Amino acid sequence: MNYCTSAGRHRLLLFSAIFKNNWLKRELKHLAEMPAHPTSCDNCRRSKKKCTANIAPDMSYIVCERCVRLEIPCTYDIKTHLLHIAAHANKQSGSSPALMEDGLFSSCIAPLGQEHIPLSQPLEHYLQALSTPFVDYDYENGQLEDPDLIPTAADFQVVHTDLSKRPCALSYDADKLLHKFFSLPPVLRYCVFHLFSFCIITKVHFRLTLCVVSAILSGLQDLSVSYYLRARKALIRAAEQGPTFELAQSYYFLSLFANMKGETIVSRKFLTGCLDLIVELKLDVDPDDSPWLHHLNLTPREKEERRRLFWANYWSLVRAQACSPDPITIELSCHRMKQPSNINDPYPIFASAGARQWDCQVYALIGQIKRYYSAPPASVQDLFSSKHVIALQETLINLQSCIPVEFLLLSASSQTATRDEEDRFINQIITSQGSLFVLTMGFFSAISILHRPLLFLTHLPSHQPQYLSTTHHALIVNAIHQTIEAAHRITGIGFFLASIEETLNNGVWDTRLPKDHYGLFFHQEFFSIFEAAVVYWFATCRMAPVWRVFVDLERGVAVERVRRVMMTLRFMADVVGLTNLEPLAVCVEAMVEEMEGRGVGEEGEREVGFQPKIIGDVGGEDGVGAVYDPWGFMGLLGMQVGGGVRWRGRSEDSWRLFWKLNA
16 A cells, blocks of 8 residues: 555554554543543653643643743643543543443534533544544545645644634634534535535645634744644645635635734735635625525525625725725625624524624724825815715714614713723623724724814914814814814723733733633724824824813823823734834834923934734745835824824825925
């Protein structure tokens, strides 16, 4: 038998699996009465150091503190770990070795979210993988398989650890992905204008992209980059096989990973690829209204998974349109897709997405405002009475009336929230099962950027109150009030969220937060707090003194809030590694210097832009080393911070000239 081909390799794996099954049965008999004990990781065993690795109550492996401190992958002997957790599960259930031997390999895999599990989930999945036949795989050429594309137990452990913490995901069926990690369904062939097939390569790239996201969400940065490189290799091979639903999911996962790393250029490429597949596969049409899918007999659960993929990418699209300096040209409408719904099979499969449609509408409006102000108007009069501005204001008012009040985190005072109001915020978030921080901060960001051009008129000598008509004077005063209040509410919500994160990072749990909902409180909107910082800086350092009587803002409060924004952005850029936030951090640092009266730094005039980095030292990334326009809602509109820092953008010079001509 030739074991050098991929088919031969899998036959060898099958023989090995049979041997391992028999060996496991014998060893489990021997260890049935042994108490479970922690398994030292490989690093601590080699270094002869004390290891704190242990087995959690849900039978998942807990990495040791030493590996976390040294920022190295925590690996362990999976064979020994399986034996001990199986023996521990047998002892807890009170079953005899004989019963365990007879029922071990025939027991069903318990789904995520099920409370009573006969054996540990990792062991169940491993045993299912060992007993799964390989005859369903289709090998046409008998070529040697790439080792990077072969799944390992360590790969599965990373995914299982992450998905066990979040059994209900927002954009994909986590339970299905976990059950089919080692072997996805057999090859499916169907013909509706095209022949699609789920070949082995497609399964590999989808599995690896799942590992990428799970690794970074679990805090394993180096491991996530390793999985990214493997997934990228598999994706190149998979793209040659034709468009599939799994291929679209893979593009989405890789886009999500790059966005988490702050690499917006790379994320945009994967997002564009996913959007192209959505259009090509007609995934923007609801499955209930797609007759070309009827022969697949999709279950309600499978239909909902397709809806979730669409809404996840539509949200990514509208957010990119709101933040990116270059709009994505793909036209994608949500009018033919139903809203996400809750599916029980029999337990909840997906996380609640009740606020998703409002997220999309708010950021779509931000994108419209951003595009309109991408160039200055022909005259100042257009800032006051342009038909387009009036239409945007009406859209904002209508949107505010449509968003359910329970989805917005609103306090009686715009500047501070009481303890009772914070408790109400927490209850709102837990009840909605969604992060409402992004929606609330995005909504007030839309208010701010819509009125900011009028706010900026207050620094022009030609637009002092004595020179303006009553109507124009009232519009500017309204713009001042709207932008300042929006800045207060954005920073108030942002700082409340930051206080929760800081408490958790210090190892202290806020008793108001249920531990199974902690993931809902980690969604800071950094572009919103930057928008608030711009408003505070302008009102303090650029607004003419005659207008400040209309500003409900103390200088000390403004300086303190901008300083906290600076600390947040600098931490995320340097420590967390979100490189796309570096230009924002530089601008806010210059704002703090000017607000504190320290003037311009020694570097003098400079233009801040975004310079992407290479993920995992991958060669061939287009644009790496070049400087791009930063991401943000609306930049500085031609303003210069501290006399030296400018925002890089193609419209900044035009706005600078506009203010000069109308001074």
